Amino acid sequence: MNAVPHPQKQSHPNPDARKLFVRTVALRDRADSSLVRRLPDGVPLAWLSGDDGIVGWGEAARLECAPLPEGTAPTDTSRFDEAARWFDALLERAEVEDEVDLPGTGLVTFGTFTFAPTSAGSTLIVPRVVVGRRAGRTWLTTVTDEPGTHPEELLRPGSAPRPVGPVRWRPGSLTREEWMGAVAGTVARIRAGELEKAVLARDSFADADAPVDVRVLLERLRTRFPACFTFSVGGMVGATPELLLRREGDQLTSLVLAGTRPRGEDAESDQRLGQEMLASAKDVEEHGLAVDSLRAALEPLSEELVVPAWPHLLRLANVQHLATRAHARLSPEVSALDAVAALHPTAAVGGTPTATAMRLIAEVEGMDRGGYAGPVGWLDGAGNSEWGIALRCAHVDGAHARLYAGGGIVAGSDPVSEVAEAESKFRVMREALTDPEA
Numbered sequence: 001m002n003a004v005p006h007p008q009k010q011s012h013p014n015p016d017a018r019k020l021f022v023r024t025v026a027l028r029d030r031a032d033s034s035l036v037r038r039l040p041d042g043v044p045l046a047w048l049s050g051d052d053g054i055v056g057w058g059e060a061a062r063l064e065c066a067p068l069p070e071g072t073a074p075t076d077t078s079r080f081d082e083a084a085r086w087f088d089a090l091l092e093r094a095e096v097e098d099e100v101d102l103p104g105t106g107l108v109t110f111g112t113f114t115f116a117p118t119s120a121g122s123t124l125i126v127p128r129v130v131v132g133r134r135a136g137r138t139w140l141t142t143v144t145d146e147p148g149t150h151p152e153e154l155l156r157p158g159s160a161p162r163p164v165g166p167v168r169w170r171p172g173s174l175t176r177e178e179w180m181g182a183v184a185g186t187v188a189r190i191r192a193g194e195l196e197k198a199v200l201a202r203d204s205f206a207d208a209d210a211p212v213d214v215r216v217l218l219e220r221l222r223t224r225f226p227a228c229f230t231f232s233v234g235g236m237v238g239a240t241p242e243l244l245l246r247r248e249g250d251q252l253t254s255l256v257l258a259g260t261r262p263r264g265e266d267a268e269s270d271q272r273l274g275q276e277m278l279a280s281a282k283d284v285e286e287h288g289l290a291v292d293s294l295r296a297a298l299e300p301l302s303e304e305l306v307v308p309a310w311p312h313l314l315r316l317a318n319v320q321h322l323a324t325r326a327h328a329r330l331s332p333e334v335s336a337l338d339a340v341a342a343l344h345p346t347a348a349v350g351g352t353p354t355a356t357a358m359r360l361i362a363e364v365e366g367m368d369r370g371g372y373a374g375p376v377g378w379l380d381g382a383g384n385s386e387w388g389i390a391l392r393c394a395h396v397d398g399a400h401a402r403l404y405a406g407g408g409i410v411a412g413s414d415p416v417s418e419v420a421e422a423e424s425k426f427r428v429m430r431e432a433l434t435d436p437e438a
């Protein structure tokens with residue numbers, strides 16, 4: 001497979017040799033106005049959490065990592081190293097004037113990495129324009145090839161987003177029965193001792209009549225899932241509840257999720273379902289393996305690491321999860337992308353042992369995950385960054401979307417419940433792609 005060709009690549013034959021002029025200025029704005037409204041039509045970049053976040057558009061620089069040949073070790077991390085080298089080189093040649101100086105100001109790149117090293121789609125994009133907000137402060141960053149461009153010249157009001165229109169839904173790579181068979185086969189292999197856990201996913205397709213205006217999806221996702229990170233990077237669009245890592249200075253935070261139940265019809269059944277999950281040996285084991293994988297990856301990188309002994313419940317509009325929030329103080333030489341490379345894939349999306357689970361996933365899912373279950377987020381010149389795990393998402397390409405959803409399989413998993421769980425996770429993007437009745 002080859003890297004997806006991109007027109008921007010041809011227009012800058014040697015993009016790494018260019019010098020970038022980066023300017024961040026404060027912007028007066030209402031703290032609760034939607035950043036999505038700033039976005040012009042086109043292919044938006046976004047990372048949103050409640051009313052805060054960053055949105056961007058245009059391309060000052062772009063890196064497409066080439067997929068590695070079949071047979072490459074599934075845990076290969078060279079795409080993260082390539083991305084780090086590329087961004088460092090841009091940063092060295094950037095002239096940055098930053099009067100706001102917060103995480104996300106100055107030179108920023110958005111990024112999406114594939115789940116597996118052999119897939120195409122690991123991409124970093126430095127936008128021409130970024131509008132960001134954090135704790136009531138809003139800013140504008142512009143990235144130009146010439147000095148002296150007035151930043152606000154690049155800030156034009158966005159056009160009104162278009163509804164999606166009629167959508168046709170198509171089944172994915174495996175039928176429901178085939179996928180249940182893959183789950184049952186995985187349970188048997190786990191029971192036979194080949195591995196402890198694997199996270200299996202499936203895909204499904206949506207076709208609209210006209211190119212989907214991603215801004216509509218972003219606005220629906222961010223308002224329905226305020227506790228999630230709503231993102232759009234390199235075609236990957238979704239609202240993930242799972243934070244692979246946030247790095248601010250030497251502090252790292254991660255939110256591990258594994259273990260899922262539906263939301264109840266009323267407060268009482270909701271409570272009961274949550275308590276049942278906290279008491280379920282199967283869910284606690286599934287969650288514990290994800291936490292163990294995070295701990296094992298972070299320990300060598302940290303001077304301090306605090307991981308709570310018991311999970312708590314995270315309730316979202318469609319499902320509830322077992323959640324553990326971990327904190328670390330990183331060793332001085334560890335960069336955000338070093339930490340991403342070490343943590344990906346946690347057993348919330350891969351399995352245990354990691355390499356065995358990744359091989360099984362490639363063998364039984366019958367699809368290429370692309371950016372699904374890979375890291376998605378942003379990185380700034382000071383090394384601050386946020387990377388979610390791309391879940392509850394779709395790859396949107398013009399009028400077409402490929403949706404992904406999965407769940408952790410352990411010895412006690414049941415194929416029928418796993419299909420239902422994947423359906424409840426698909427709902428996030430199915431609802432975002434469905435216009436409200438007029």
Ligand SMILES: C=C(O[C@H]1C=CC=C(C(=O)O)[C@@H]1O)C(=O)O
Pocket residue numbers: 199201242257258259260321347348349391392404405406407408409425
């Ligand atoms: C793999 C997915 O979710 C992961 C994150 C939270 C809970 C999960 C679970 O309960 O299986 C999964 O580990 C997905 O949303 O596609």
